[in-house]
Amino acid sequence: MNITFVFLLGLVAAFIAVLPPGMLNITAAKIRLKEGLTRGVMFSIGAVLIVVLQTYIAAIFARYLKMHPEVISVLQKVACGLFIAISLYFFLVAKSEPKKQDKKPKSRSKHSRFFQGVLMSALNVFPIPFQAYMTITLASFGWLDFSISNIVAYVLGTASGSFLVLYLYMAFFDKISEKQFTSQKNMNYIIGSITAIIAVITLINIIKKM
Numbered sequence: 001m002n003i004t005f006v007f008l009l010g011l012v013a014a015f016i017a018v019l020p021p022g023m024l025n026i027t028a029a030k031i032r033l034k035e036g037l038t039r040g041v042m043f044s045i046g047a048v049l050i051v052v053l054q055t056y057i058a059a060i061f062a063r064y065l066k067m068h069p070e071v072i073s074v075l076q077k078v079a080c081g082l083f084i085a086i087s088l089y090f091f092l093v094a095k096s097e098p099k100k101q102d103k104k105p106k107s108r109s110k111h112s113r114f115f116q117g118v119l120m121s122a123l124n125v126f127p128i129p130f131q132a133y134m135t136i137t138l139a140s141f142g143w144l145d146f147s148i149s150n151i152v153a154y155v156l157g158t159a160s161g162s163f164l165v166l167y168l169y170m171a172f173f174d175k176i177s178e179k180q181f182t183s184q185k186n187m188n189y190i191i192g193s194i195t196a197i198i199a200v201i202t203l204i205n206i207i208k209k210m
Contacts, residue, residue, distance in 0.1 A: 003153045006144055010157020011164070013134045014051070017127065018165040020194060024120060028166045029173030031113060037170060039113045044166040046117025048159050051127060055158045056151065058131035063146035065132070066139060077206060083199035091192045131158065133198070140205070 018025060024047050032040030135154065138144040144154065 003149060006150050006153040007157040007160075009138055009143060010055070010154040010159075011161035012157075013131070013138075014055075014158035014161030015165055016194070017130055018162050023124065024117075025166055025169040026173075027120060028117075029169040032170035033173060035113075040170045041167075043113040043117040044163055044170070046114040046119075047121035047166065048117075048163045050118055050121035051162045052155055052159045054121075054125070054127045055131045055155045058128045059135050059146065059151045059154060061128075062132045062135040062139070063151075065136060066146060080199055080202040080206060083195045083202060087192045087196040087199060089192075091196075133202075137201075137205070 028040050028044050028047070031043050135144060135146075139146065144150055
């Protein structure tokens with residue numbers, strides 16, 4: 001298996017997962033605007049370190065599942081239901097606009113921003129089931145195997161993709177925020193659309209195996 005190709009798969013998967021406006025990328029962008037690029041980068045590095053750990057755990061879990069196809073079949077059905085439920089939630093329920101906060105943020109050191117990134121990323125456990133699903137799906141297409149070299153390449157790819165998105169938010173947040181791309185309503189539609197696409201793909205895979 002081509003290591004570079006696996007690296008790019010991880011990069012693209014992470015890029016798609018982190019691209020919708022969320023807690024991590026919006027926080028990184030706001031830190032950059034209010035405290036400078038250096039502190040924003042420190043926050044992003046802390047967040048990406050946890051992404052590396054989460055993706056590695058997901059890949060190891062996926063490797064175990066690969067050896068137990070009967071478990072995968074059940075989990076695919078559960079995952080499909082969860083993605084459908086999440087999509088419906090973001091489309092139909094989570095439409096309220098957040099109240100604007102005018103409080104002036106407290107100044108923090110570079111190290112505190114690093115650990116803030118670690119903490120906030122650790123609280124976001126969604127990447128583990130998402131990456132487990134992605135690695136199993138890629139393996140089913142023959143694009144990824146679960147050798148150590150492939151897992152390392154994929155993990156490094158997800159780390160690079162995650163950091164790239166965070167950096168893009170820090171670089172262009174002042175422009176995209178003017179177009180209200182980051183409003184809660186738009187966030188909900190974007191996240192809901194992505195989870196709906198994943199649900200459709202999962203459903204197709206389930207039907208093919210029936």
